[in-house]
Amino acid sequence: MRLPWMILVLVMVPAGWPTRAAAQEWDTPAATELVARAALRRDRAEAPDGLQRWDALARGVVLFLTQVGTAQSAPRLVKADELAVEVYWEAPGRSKQTILAWRDQTFLPTDIRYHRDHLGIVANDFGPLIRIGDGDEVRDVPHPLSAAGMAGYHYALVDSLTVSSGGRDWQVYALQVRPRNPGVPAVVGTLFLDRGSAALVRFQFSFTPAAYREATLEDITVLLENALQAGGFWLPWRQEIEIRRRSTVVDLPVRGIIRGRWELSDHRVGAEALAQSAFPGGIGGLRAPGGPTDRWEGSLQQRLQTLMGPSAPGDLDGLRQEIRQWLGERSMRIGPPIRPAIGALSELARFNRVEGLRLGLGATLRTPIANLTIAPWVGVGLASHRTSGRLNLSATVGPGSVVRLQLERAVVDVGQTPVISPLLNSLLAQEFGVDRGDWVERDRVGLGWSRQHVGGLAGAVEIALVGFRPTPVVIQPAHGTFRPNAPFERRRELVVQAQLERRGSAVSGYEVTWRLGAEVGTGSDRYLRVDGELLGRWPALQGEFGFSMNGGWGSTALPPVRGFAIGGWGTLPGVPFRTLGGRRYALARLEWLGDLSLPGIPIGDFAAAEPGVRVGPFVAVGVAGGALAEPGWLLSGGVEPTIGLAAEGLFGLLRLELGYAPRYRRIGVTADLARGWWNVL
Secondary structure (H helix, E strand, C coil), rough: CCHHHHHHHHHCCCCCCCCCCCCCCCCCCCHHHHHHHHHHHHHCCCCCCCCCCCEEECCCCCEEEEEEECCCCCECCCCCCCEEEEEEEEECCEEEEEEEEEEEEEEECCCCCHHHHCCCCCCCCCCEEEEEEECCCCEECCCCCCHHHHHEEEEEEEEEEEEEEECCCEEEEEEEEEEEHHHHHCCCEEEEECCCCCCEEEEEEEEEEEHHCCCEEEEEEEEEEEECCCCCEEEEEEEEEEEEEEECCCCCCCCEEEEEEEEEEEEEECCCCHHHHHHCCCCCECCCHHHHHCHHCCCHHHHHHHHHHHCCCCCCCCHHHHHHHCHHHHHHHHCCCCCEEECHHHHEEEEECEEEEEEEEEEEEEEECCEEEEEEEEEEECCCCCEEEEEEEEEECCEEEEEEEEEEEEECCCCCCCHHHHHHHHHHHHCCCCCCEEEEEEEEEEEEEEEEECCCCCEEEEEEEEEEEEECCCCCCCCCCCCCCCCCCCCCEEEEEEEEECCCCECCCCEEEEEEEEEEEEECHHHHHHHHEEEEEEEEEEEEEEEEEEEEEEEECHHHCCCEEEEECCCCCCCCCCCEEEEEEEEEEEEEEEEEEEEEEEECEEEEEEECEEEEEEEEEEEEEEECCCCCCCCCCCEEEEEEEEEEEECCCCEEEEEEEECEEEEEEEEEEEEHHHHCC
16 A cells, blocks of 8 residues: 555645744834834823823623643633723823623632733723733833833834724734843734824734743733724724733643733713822722623623624734744743643543553653753553653744654553543442453654644644553452453554644634544554544524534554444443444534523632533434454444433533433443543543
8 A cells, every 4th residue: 555645744734834934124214213103102192282081981801711731722711701891091191990890600610819900901002111910910011112112122014914993994014023132021012003193003912921920920912902083092992811821830731811802982082080089099890790780782601602703803822823933932931940740630540450550650841952841751550560651852843833752651542532531430440340441552652743823723743653562451340340451462563643633712602623633554564544523512592502523444454453443431322332343433423402500509719600501412323334353342333323311510510421322222321521621630
């Protein structure tokens, strides 16, 4: 069989990925003249003969999210707040904000407490000095259009383009801003200036690492947009801010995110002056959710779908990519150079029938040499006396691009996708003799490259020497008996793997995720293996529709250890576990879950929440074929349907399925944690 290198090339280099940007010319006469005009206009706006006062009504949402797993994982919504805020500004730089109405909803247990200014508006374009988080997160960073900023930044005129702001299109100049000294607190971003007046139409930026005053801060990204109002004044129109945090003690694949998005309307220029006593400082009004309910149209979830759905403006990923390109990946990381590392709870402890209890420990070492990260991990099976280990060496080689060398010996499940959370599998295996894995010991030495692109697109390619060895059952459970572990043959081969995927957003309720992978093996028998998946969900009929499509195909020489298996837990409830399989398979599922309200549940110091339960029907169908050489493990079969009922509860953390397989006349019941949390369990 000839190797399909063209497939691998297409997966490695997705169309539309940008190449290295051309070198910019910094501080040209045109750029410095434009900056001077913009700074002068900004100063005049607050001059005695300039803008004296204005007010407006702002409405927006503040979201708290958690991102679990890799950077490609979709963030999960934990808490959402919607606020209506009255904004008042008066020269010289005084502002007042009053929260008029406030509603919130908790989607996962949390005791988050926002800085007060996370719930407010940037009324004065930050003024000459930028502060965020009441000055605890970022304090007194010079604005690039201030007198101090003009002396401390480089400027590059990069483009002339059209942007939309306030419902109109504007011809603007794009002006990149970089600090002269990257080691001091400063901003990094792009100014969009009106071509005719040099007014600031849009400012998108982040900060140098030295600007962050809290060790847990990973980065802060800001987008400010202005619109032309009556009297010829450019005033705030739309704003976004995203604050991301990571642990500095342990290297965990968990990130906390605060994201705010605001729109201002009903601007009034030259409004009546307020007395000095009307400026108490900070943000006034409501201190907790409440206020008149007639401020809101529809539910909070419907509002999120409008603001964060498919038609919403793009997020701030592109700006982060641009800043990483300039600062380098090493500069964006936080914490000490050596930290304990926990990729998942199962790396600390897990239980299965071929290792018994396995304990492990890992670490992360980041070096200043070539942005190199070294991540070792070691585990020991107490019953099997089997030692596992992994050593990852990764280096950033460009914006979003990483080269990785991995050496690994691990006991792994041969299934194409996980069907059960590692935590639940350990509990079921230890107590009841139910182990939903078919285990082999895998040795692997691989060299790979991966790249993450703006918008959630990511690709990877790897060449590796891989060996498999069978693993016998070595322990008995507390109750029941383990099924035998499949006796796969020993084999060793050189493989080339490539993958392309796109992760959608989990915030708005609309989500589409897809993945496509290809593998070529060049051992004693050459083979080709292709697999993919497509997942989606969208709100409808007072609930949510969801679908999934999975499939795979392998050539005639596909080894059994790389075959496909479906049936039972995690795929087709009611069908005996992994009784359908072979060199090819297809699995499709459609479900609808409706929302049922429950009384609020107080959770200690956490906010009293209305978790609700989602219940609805599902239908799934699977087919597999192409017999493999290993008898007793994968049995080729026909089309198998399953119908049933699914329910999600406890803030979406738990999922219960009751499925009936008509051909087998069997009912299958599964209960597990939500699949989105499996990669850290």
